[in-house]
Amino acid sequence: MFRSTRAAPASGEDDLADRDDGVRTPPTRTVVLVTVAATVVTIVLGVLTGTAVLLLGLLVFLPAFAAALCTPGQTAMVSTWVSVVVVVPVALSGERIADRVVLALFAVGFGVLAVYASRLRVSREGALVRLRSTAAAMQRQILRPLPLLTDDVLVDGVYEPVQQDKLVGGDIYDVAATPWGTRVLIGDVQGKGLAAVGMAIDVVGAFREAAHREPTVTALVDSLEAAVVRHNDYAEQRGEPQRFVTAVVLGVDAGTETQLVTCGHVPPYLLHDGTVTAVGSGTEHTPLGLADLVEEVRTVSWFPFPAGATLLLCTDGLTEARSAGGAFYPLESRLSDRADITAGRLTESLVDDVHAFTAGAPQDDLAVLAVRRSPRRVPE
Structure with a gap:
């Protein structure tokens, strides 16, 4: 869908x-x-x-x-x-x-x-x-239709650009089945307009190429960093502003634990046995394109991802959505109310709920992904 x-x-x-x-x-x-x-x-x-x-x-x-x-x-x-x-x-x-x-x-x-x-x-x-x-x-080339199924995961979700007539916005996602397991990307390009779309194309292209080349998730993220830097170099030559990209990259294989690198992005939420947990909290790194500003090296963190659990990934179009009164969308409490909903229905329900919360006035691009273990494989 x-x-x-x-x-x-x-x-x-x-x-x-x-x-x-x-x-x-x-x-x-x-x-x-x-x-x-x-x-x-x-x-x-x-x-x-x-x-x-x-x-x-x-x-x-x-x-x-x-x-x-x-x-x-x-x-x-x-x-x-x-x-x-x-x-x-x-x-x-x-x-x-x-x-x-x-x-x-x-x-x-x-x-x-x-x-x-x-x-x-x-x-x-x-x-x-x-x-x-x-x-x-162009959208079908940049963002592949959902759901996406690999040997490791089933990814379903909803993508809605804030300007519906443009179809493509600054939010990105992709899924790649590689020899080292499945890599999942979700990200958000700073800003809007065609310049943001251009950055989105470069980042998705870099992910699709590096996901099959780099054996580690950290090396994959380094490749994405290099792609953003190159894009900004070209943008500077054209007199355009430089941009950064927030992102989450997952590495899921047949094991019970999953690898995670968070680059200034909304943390994933794990829904399992009626509980909701923000994973990777405290391990966030700088957004893509800003690595030279800090001495910290990006590292991977691990968290349990058992069979039957749902991992929710989203952009700030969901977490920073505001009501008419200025209140932010309470994602964690709304997830708690939906902890037992199936993955596909979960994303639909959240998007419908945020539309009601904002009275149908979206303020930003919106991408919501639900990741579950693939029915083809269960963790060993």
Whole structure:
């Protein structure tokens, strides 16, 4: 279950039709029915009030609504219909010639402008759809769809960028099955925008390459550090600000204990037998890209990861989410209420809960992963 964005309504769930270019427009039958209904209502009101000609003039605005929703062809159909319905009665009426000419010109002119506006709208929407498709393809290359299964772990979760139309944000994750077990990465690039996405691409690429090359988790983290430093060097040459990356890297194999290196990131939480424990607390190291600022060398810590336990990894989009009153999301207490929920449902439940907590106003990218021992293998 990969949820970069909330699912869009499936085809047939509403009255919009999908065009070949991805732009969604009403079916022609619906457009015809609405146009005829609006005309009939206007004529009936005109007859009842004795101002049929004046009320028909209101129909000249109908193509404007069509331009906002319909295809250029549908808009042209509505504009032609309105022009005929308005111009013919006006031409046969006893109004002054100047008034009739002005109303007729309005009807025809509004129709032409509506068709032009519809063409512009559809062209822009098509470009946005193509851009979104490109972003979705890029997302699939950067962040692989969940769940991910290896011989050691099953990883499920939810990923939601704060700007839903961009699909890709600064939060990253990946899972690599290597000769030394499975390595799991979750991270958060400082900042937002395309520059943050560029850093995210470099870090994920470095992880995928180094995870299969480096026999130790600390060497893997050193490779990620080098990738961030190189990216910052290039950014400095372009006059762009340097960035750091917070991250958690796990090493899970067939043993009962798991390796952990935390680089300035939210600590993982272990859910087992109804209890919730923050693991690796007190062993945090500096974020990636800042190692030269301290003398401390990054080391690996170990913690028990028994079968049946769930390890929750998340970014600060969850822990730093705020309510309307400014309170931070109480992750540990909410996890305690969900200690016995299955891994897949756990992440969904937390994301739904944080949406309710923030009243549907996300403030940052959000990534939540639930890691469990793979059903293919149990610890020895």
